Amino acid sequence: MIEIETLSVERDHAPVLHDLSLALPAGGLTALIGPNGAGKSSLLLTLAGLIAPRAGRVRLDGEDIHAMRPQARALRLAFLGQEQAQVSRLTVREMVGFGRWPHHRGRPGPADRAAVAGALALFGLGELAERPVSSLSGGQRQRTQIAMAHAQATPLVLLDEPLSALDPRYAREVMEALVAMAHDPAAPRGVVVVLHDLGMAARYADHVVAMKHGRLVAAGPRREVMRDAVLSALFDTGLKLREVEGAQVVLPA
Numbered sequence: 001m002i003e004i005e006t007l008s009v010e011r012d013h014a015p016v017l018h019d020l021s022l023a024l025p026a027g028g029l030t031a032l033i034g035p036n037g038a039g040k041s042s043l044l045l046t047l048a049g050l051i052a053p054r055a056g057r058v059r060l061d062g063e064d065i066h067a068m069r070p071q072a073r074a075l076r077l078a079f080l081g082q083e084q085a086q087v088s089r090l091t092v093r094e095m096v097g098f099g100r101w102p103h104h105r106g107r108p109g110p111a112d113r114a115a116v117a118g119a120l121a122l123f124g125l126g127e128l129a130e131r132p133v134s135s136l137s138g139g140q141r142q143r144t145q146i147a148m149a150h151a152q153a154t155p156l157v158l159l160d161e162p163l164s165a166l167d168p169r170y171a172r173e174v175m176e177a178l179v180a181m182a183h184d185p186a187a188p189r190g191v192v193v194v195l196h197d198l199g200m201a202a203r204y205a206d207h208v209v210a211m212k213h214g215r216l217v218a219a220g221p222r223r224e225v226m227r228d229a230v231l232s233a234l235f236d237t238g239l240k241l242r243e244v245e246g247a248q249v250v251l252p253a
């Protein structure tokens, strides 16, 4: 369980999150939605412990995230930001293997190798495993980074726009892999994902958090938040959700 208590955050001395209070469930997939500049990335960076709040705090299972040592935090949460440094010489397998570092600290064992192999298979990277990351397409690189976050095997996974470079097939496969991670009966994880694709949020999220101007607009189970009136007000444009052949789609109203 993540508890966000009266959280205020500044970036470059400008307030970007205002007095946010919210509890996120420990399991399931939570979609973070809202217009450009709403503060979604700032919230994710704060949840990851990478931006210190001006006021308020974030607790993970009762512990203040910002008081944890980085090594301890790396066993509790995995974070994938929008802009990742490119480590060009690494192969895909080596990069995914970096996700295991907090577990083995430089001495990988069979469990680490198995976790990497599982992540490579889950994200369709088997055939690319020995390729340098620098030789990959943007979408292949994005899947490599998501696989690395998966291999980290943390109870909480934070992903900022993980679908942005993916074609429809891989966007769907990655979302289904994230759902499987969130509902893995052996080790369910809390997966929090910033999504611009509202159709994906409507189809796959268990919970939805809607933000605008650095404030919370709505939060709750998907069906409570993904409603025509909430979405239209959130994005300042007419939107309607409709069911087409069993899937939710978002249309202009």
Ligand SMILES: Nc1ncnc2c1ncn2[C@@H]1O[C@H](COP(=O)(O)OP(=O)(O)OP(=O)(O)O)[C@@H](O)[C@H]1O
Binding pocket: 011, 012, 016, 034, 035, 036, 037, 038, 039, 040, 041, 042, 043
């Ligand atoms: N590195 C930064 N330094 C200073 N201010 C920033 C920085 N990044 C974002 N901001 C500001 O913080 C506010 C929230 O931005 P943020 O990136 O968190 O929003 P977002 O909802 O993730 O937007 P988007 O959907 O466009 O990615 C904006 O006003 C933005 O200008």
